[in-house]
Amino acid sequence: MLKREDLTSENVDQIVADAHKAGYHFFLSSAEREARFKTAMERHQPGEELWVFAYGSLMWDPGIHIVEIRTATLLGFHRSFCLKSQMGRGSPARPALMAALDCGGACNGLALRIPAEHVDRETQILWQREMLAGSYVPTFVAVETPQGGIEEAVTFVINRQSSRYVQLDIEETARLIATGCGVRGTCLEYLENLAERLELLSLDDPAIRGLRQRVHSLLETGQQGSHAIGQ
8 A cells, every 4th residue: 555655755756766777767857747737737726626536546545635435437538457567566577567547438436535625735645646657647537426427537547658558458468467566566466456446336347357357367277478568
């Protein structure tokens, strides 16, 4: 689990510095993160609450102060394991894939409400967590919830211009999830957390169910092999 104290500007800057030393040069500088934060938040009216649409680890490990949670559906985007990672839950020897929002379809997730008085503080923490590498494009979207529509919620859509964006078939995706592992754990653990949270919330995602079944099939038959993908 990510802790709030891990996401201070100083800690994040150290993470970026260490990554650069290790040869990873896709991370944003603090100035670039701040500039993208300001651009994205121009859509938000000061003094108003902020909704966040969560579709991945934010669903079970948000790390931000929220006062309301609703199940929610986003149209026009789908959940996809399209973000390659050689850090966190992956490594150069055992690269991983993480979930992101990609164009087309629909996605079930959670809408998280940050109260107005905490928006400035909590969005800074959110950006430190989600916008380290510029792999996402912060986007304001409309979502539907059982309690009614939310006209604007911020979410993080895959940056298709990023060198970390991939489009793989289910076999290659399943193999990378089955073998991916890094300092924060395994990619399989991430998939299991996601699938279990969706089941707990009665949120349907046939693609994730199918992918989970394929990963377990590979593991049961010992056919996962080992794969490497570029940085």
